[in-house]
Amino acid sequence: MKAEIISIGSEILRGQITDTNANFIAKKLVELGIDLEHISAVGDNPKSLLSTLKLALQRSDLIITTGGLGPTEDDITYQTIARALNLKLIKYPEAEENLKRILKKINKTISPSNLKQVYLPEGAKIIVNQYGTAPAMILEKDNKIICSFPGVPHEMKNLIEKNLIPYLKKKFPPSTIKKSKTLKITGLGESSVNELIREYINKQTNFSFGIYANPEDIQVQVTTQAPTEKEVEKLLQSSVNQLTKILGNYVYGTDKQSLEEVVGNLLKTKKLKVAVAESCTGGMLGKMITRIPGSSEYFQGGVISYNAKVKEDLLKVPPKVIKKYGEVSNQTAILMAEGVRRCCHSDIGISVTGIAGPGGATEKKKVGLVYMALADGKKTITQKHQLFGSRQLIRLRSTRRALNLLRNYLISN
Amino acid sequence: MKAEIISIGSEILRGQITDTNANFIAKKLVELGIDLEHISAVGDNPKSLLSTLKLALQRSDLIITTGGLGPTEDDITYQTIARALNLKLIKYPEAEENLKRILKKINKTISPSNLKQVYLPEGAKIIVNQYGTAPAMILEKDNKIICSFPGVPHEMKNLIEKNLIPYLKKKFPPSTIKKSKTLKITGLGESSVNELIREYINKQTNFSFGIYANPEDIQVQVTTQAPTEKEVEKLLQSSVNQLTKILGNYVYGTDKQSLEEVVGNLLKTKKLKVAVAESCTGGMLGKMITRIPGSSEYFQGGVISYNAKVKEDLLKVPPKVIKKYGEVSNQTAILMAEGVRRCCHSDIGISVTGIAGPGGATEKKKVGLVYMALADGKKTITQKHQLFGSRQLIRLRSTRRALNLLRNYLISN
Numbered sequence: 001m002k003a004e005i006i007s008i009g010s011e012i013l014r015g016q017i018t019d020t021n022a023n024f025i026a027k028k029l030v031e032l033g034i035d036l037e038h039i040s041a042v043g044d045n046p047k048s049l050l051s052t053l054k055l056a057l058q059r060s061d062l063i064i065t066t067g068g069l070g071p072t073e074d075d076i077t078y079q080t081i082a083r084a085l086n087l088k089l090i091k092y093p094e095a096e097e098n099l100k101r102i103l104k105k106i107n108k109t110i111s112p113s114n115l116k117q118v119y120l121p122e123g124a125k126i127i128v129n130q131y132g133t134a135p136a137m138i139l140e141k142d143n144k145i146i147c148s149f150p151g152v153p154h155e156m157k158n159l160i161e162k163n164l165i166p167y168l169k170k171k172f173p174p175s176t177i178k179k180s181k182t183l184k185i186t187g188l189g190e191s192s193v194n195e196l197i198r199e200y201i202n203k204q205t206n207f208s209f210g211i212y213a214n215p216e217d218i219q220v221q222v223t224t225q226a227p228t229e230k231e232v233e234k235l236l237q238s239s240v241n242q243l244t245k246i247l248g249n250y251v252y253g254t255d256k257q258s259l260e261e262v263v264g265n266l267l268k269t270k271k272l273k274v275a276v277a278e279s280c281t282g283g284m285l286g287k288m289i290t291r292i293p294g295s296s297e298y299f300q301g302g303v304i305s306y307n308a309k310v311k312e313d314l315l316k317v318p319p320k321v322i323k324k325y326g327e328v329s330n331q332t333a334i335l336m337a338e339g340v341r342r343c344c345h346s347d348i349g350i351s352v353t354g355i356a357g358p359g360g361a362t363e364k365k366k367v368g369l370v371y372m373a374l375a376d377g378k379k380t381i382t383q384k385h386q387l388f389g390s391r392q393l394i395r396l397r398s399t400r401r402a403l404n405l406l407r408n409y410l411i412s413n
Numbered sequence: 414m415k416a417e418i419i420s421i422g423s424e425i426l427r428g429q430i431t432d433t434n435a436n437f438i439a440k441k442l443v444e445l446g447i448d449l450e451h452i453s454a455v456g457d458n459p460k461s462l463l464s465t466l467k468l469a470l471q472r473s474d475l476i477i478t479t480g481g482l483g484p485t486e487d488d489i490t491y492q493t494i495a496r497a498l499n500l501k502l503i504k505y506p507e508a509e510e511n512l513k514r515i516l517k518k519i520n521k522t523i524s525p526s527n528l529k530q531v532y533l534p535e536g537a538k539i540i541v542n543q544y545g546t547a548p549a550m551i552l553e554k555d556n557k558i559i560c561s562f563p564g565v566p567h568e569m570k571n572l573i574e575k576n577l578i579p580y581l582k583k584k585f586p587p588s589t590i591k592k593s594k595t596l597k598i599t600g601l602g603e604s605s606v607n608e609l610i611r612e613y614i615n616k617q618t619n620f621s622f623g624i625y626a627n628p629e630d631i632q633v634q635v636t637t638q639a640p641t642e643k644e645v646e647k648l649l650q651s652s653v654n655q656l657t658k659i660l661g662n663y664v665y666g667t668d669k670q671s672l673e674e675v676v677g678n679l680l681k682t683k684k685l686k687v688a689v690a691e692s693c694t695g696g697m698l699g700k701m702i703t704r705i706p707g708s709s710e711y712f713q714g715g716v717i718s719y720n721a722k723v724k725e726d727l728l729k730v731p732p733k734v735i736k737k738y739g740e741v742s743n744q745t746a747i748l749m750a751e752g753v754r755r756c757c758h759s760d761i762g763i764s765v766t767g768i769a770g771p772g773g774a775t776e777k778k779k780v781g782l783v784y785m786a787l788a789d790g791k792k793t794i795t796q797k798h799q800l801f802g803s804r805q806l807i808r809l810r811s812t813r814r815a816l817n818l819l820r821n822y823l824i825s826n
Contacts, residue, residue, distance in 0.1 A: 012436075012452065013439055013449045013450070013451075013452065014449075015436050015437075015438075015441075017436070018431060018432075018436040019452070022431075022432070023428050023430070023432075024428075026426055026427060027427075027428030028428075029428070030427050030428055036426045037455070037456065038454070038455060038461070038465075039432070039454035040451065040452065040453050041435070041452035042450070042451060043450065045450075051472075055468070059464075210429075275723075276696075276717065278696070280703075281703075282696075282700050282704075282708075282712075283689075283691070283695075283696030283697060283699025283700035283715070283717065284700040285696065286691075286699075286719075287697040287700050287808075290693075290694075290719065290808075291804075293770070293804055295695075296719055296720070296773075299720075300722070300723060301716065301717040301720050302696070302717040302719075302723075303714065303716055303727070304689065304696065304714040304715040304716070305714050306699075306709055306712050306713060306714035306715075307709070307712075307713045307757070309713070309757075310688075310713060310714040310757050310758075313756065313757075314756060343723075343727060344720070344722075344723050344727075345722050345723075345726070357706070358706055392704065395700075395703075
């Protein structure tokens with residue numbers, strides 16, 4: 001079976017929006033094991049849409065459209081589908097009822113242009129849209145399936161999840177179930193990950209692998225298939241275990257786990273509290289830790305010591321240390337971490353000080369030079385990094401390294 | 414003239430990436446006054462690509478492809494274009510030279526698969542790619558123009574800006590120039606903006622308007638056209654002036670200006686320094702201010718006072734105030750702003766304290782309740798907001814409101 005997506009809306013062709021709907025639907029089709037062969041975007045133009053639909057009916061078995069279901073003149077999806085298939089438009093009472101309900105909620109009465117929205121091609125199985133006025137549909141004709149969904153992303157996503165996916169699963173029960181699991185890695189570059197796991201990957205025949213590099217981390221995706229959900233899970237887990245054995249502590253989590261969540265869970269388990277002293281990251285480390293709901297259980301707070309005077313007064317870094325070694329130095333990082341641990345009454349203090357650029361570099365200290373330290377009252381661990389990229393990337397990478405320093409400390413202590 | 418974009422890459426159809434390239438090119442074509450009628454995405458599949466190219470050659474005059482120019486077996490763009498147009502592939506020495514230069518830079522030698530990249534359809538005007546190994550091209554044949562660019566976004570963008578756009582401008586000098594300007598608004602909702610400017614908008618015949626709502630702000634886009642660049646600019650400026658008159662200080666900037674940049678410029682001009690005291694935003698306000706290069710000129714730093722003890726010890730908020738009014742209160746916000754101003758030696762102190770949720774609400778204080786204050790040593794201004802949305806949105810909106818509080822203070826003082 002061949003599938004095709006048609007995104008309808010002149011705003012896509014005018015560059016006003018990026019077609020993210022197609023990406024959402026593409027992912028869903030992969031999960032169902034359905035081959036997507038084409039994605040097309042067309043404007044609110046009856047002629048273009050008609051020819052695109054006719055072509056799709058020739059080359060594809062399953063056609064999913066999004067957009068063009070609104071109340072205005074421009075919204076022509078149902079009329080054009082009816083024309084392409086030689087069908088009449090008929091009134092669907094369920095759609096009218098829903099329309100009235102929605103309009104009442106926002107204190108509006110039904111207008112002639114709204115009424116247009118209750119007409120769908122004859123034979124369509126209507127999907128009432130509880131989130132908006134535009135009904136969706138699934139239409140089977142001559143061994144082809146055409147489905148239409150609104151263009152508003154949250155409406156489209158909800159209606160597809162709740163209606164199209166169960167329909168397709170029932171209609172085309174997948175002979176094998178295909179699933180992926182993602183390992184999330186930090187502290188190693190893409191090519192190092194590749195080198196470490198290449199030998200293992202090359203030996204596998206049941207799995208396919210993808211390595212993806214993000215500004216935040218490296219991800220290794222393992223995909224496999226089997227007749228049952230249980231078997232797939234078992235296979236995936238065995239590969240994940242092997243990969244984790246090879247990559248060790250560089251793996252911080254899987255799938256949707258974030259580094260800050262993993263660190264938060266470790267802090268909770270160990271009943272430890274942390275505080276941050278930030279220079280070049282300017283608050284980004286604190287912001288990332290507090291993204292997690294309930295982080296107040298283990299995050300005390302911190303000091304954004306952008307100016308030397310703040311390092312001296314709040315963190316008690318002696319002016320002579322700053323004068324001798326500079327604000328961006330191992331010595332300053334150590335005293336910042338120890339200082340913030342004390343003044344914020346935490347078990348652990350972490351500090352970051354560096355040159356995010358583009359200004360601030362000297363002959364000996366280049367843009368991207370970052371020192372970080374972790375103090376626990378007994379010892380203080382330090383790290384020095386030379387990072388690359390834009391100001392934002394250097395700040396982001398510094399923050400991730402600091403979180404990873406904390407993660408490694410928590411794992412091994 | 415009708416234009417068409419073809420994005421090539423199985424990763425688009427598998428949902429692994431969103432096709433943002435098409436959006437970039439669509440925007441550029443709008444600026445040139447060229448009508449884009451179709452966007453298609455196809456996989457790395459010779460049959461699909463060939464039929465898509467043939468169709469495009471029938472229905473469009475200008476075809477722009479991205480992707481499929483790499484060194485692997487999967488990369489089939491040039492072979493398939495040559496087949497669709499009945500052309501031979503020939504070796505381009507400029508491409509070979511560039512390939513060698515790039516590979517040398519990363520200490521690699523030329524491999525047979527790389528060599529494939531130096532063959533392009535006969536008659537193509539090659540565009541040497543200084544950012545990567547894949548050359549781009551512009552090919553004119555039988556009154557059709559086919560251009561191919563790499564799929565790597567930064568390579569594609571640079572090569573299109575520097576080569577395709579000047580080529581199209583020369584080839585199809587636009588009879589009128591079309592341009593847009595965007596007003597950025599904060600502190601007002603979408604419907605309020607709409608109500609305020611509706612009367613003005615309805616009276617205009619020379620302009621088109623769009624109102625867009627983001628989590629960060631509301632944007633009003635004005636578009637117009639005229640025979641010369643100068644006239645367009647004049648027209649746009651007149652409309653922007655009118656809109657700014659109506660919307661007043663809610664307009665914080667235009668086009669690419671960010672709120673933190675505008676605030677930074679005001680602080681620089683007035684030679685004032687600021688410090689932040691953050692609770693629910695956890696460092697986000699500091700992070701946003703320090704996104705701007707050179708922010709050390711006006712940003713002293715601050716205190717992330719997540720825990721009450723940090724509010725008491727570093728910001729000197731008396732425990733009895735916190736006990737009586739709570740951490741999330743007008744009184745605490747005032748003392749936090751005054752405290753951070755003092756301890757960070759700044760002219761202005763700003764504080765944010767609130768309930769970002771999902772936990773932490775009480776009967777009287779709901780999720781989204783946020784207090785903020787600004788202290789300048791003479792007076793302290795406060796604001797109370799009841800915000801909506803997820804934890805992340807409440808934090809983001811709190812940060813934006815605090816920046817806007819600072820902006821309004823700087824404008825009127």
